[in-house]
Amino acid sequence: MNHVQHWGEQAQKAVAAILDAHQKTPSSLLPILHDIQDQLGYVPAEAVEEIAAGLNLSRAEVHGVVSFYRHFSTKPRGRHIVEVCCAESCQAVGGRIVEAHAKATLGVDWYQTTRDGEITLEPVYCLGNCACSPSVRVGKQVLGRMTTERFDRLVENLGTVAVEVQ
Template sequence: MDETQAGVLDSIEELETIEQIVTSIKHKPGALLPILHRIQDQFGYIPDAAIPVMATHLRCTAADVHGVISFYHYFRSQKPGRHVIEVCRAEACQAQGSREFERHVREKLGIDFDQTTPNQDISLKAVYCLGNCATGPSIRVGDKIKGRMSPAKFDRLVDELTTFKLELK
């Protein structure tokens, strides 16, 4: 890797980690998706500097790798906020008033879906079913699903996440 690619990451150690991930999986059939998952699990997103590493090891183009990343909505190409809030937009939640709730969420955070608050505390993501249909509208923060959300409940949650810097476990 050249210094330009390394400069995108926080450190040379991160670039070495990407190299280790890629080389440990590259020999498996269909290795690109497992590599992308492992890198995102490690960093929270797919750093730009990882694309040429994957392309070189997998003997494909950077455009091929980027195409897979951009095709799957699960993969992020930007570092997410400290907390990722996923808002269910599926029909069952819509029937429970999620469209009005979504408007409130976007107004409260001052961002839209697939954006992060300026202080890097919260990223907002749309999802299409959290499997919590009977108690919509629902959201997920980390690995916790919360149902029967209301604007007041959401405001309290955001205040807790941002004021006290809580980590949901």
């Protein structure tokens, strides 16, 4: 995923290419939105206008779909999305401690991104991992039995980039 932090020529070209790729696809709004989200890391307001014009829809129709689906974001997010489960099962066994620790450690609140642009913190309501509560998801990986210590190691590992020395 190539995250673009602001609307500019690069983002505009990416959106145009995505629209062109789906030109002959019926009901292409969702695939277009997914491609834009995956390439840019969010769906910029300017892209909503381009999509609406390209699909002969109103901006309100496109924005309605963007705002309805949780997968889509209208502002840039971090390279890693860390979701902390806030469901009852997780809260009953220390989830609120993990939640408070995550916010304090990252220095952000829900839906905010760390200053370095690496991590966005979001709540999620049940990851289906209740037997191993409390749980956190990073990308597609669900991590159970989360503790403050494990969270610290997780954040440390997210910031670690493997470098091949030749």
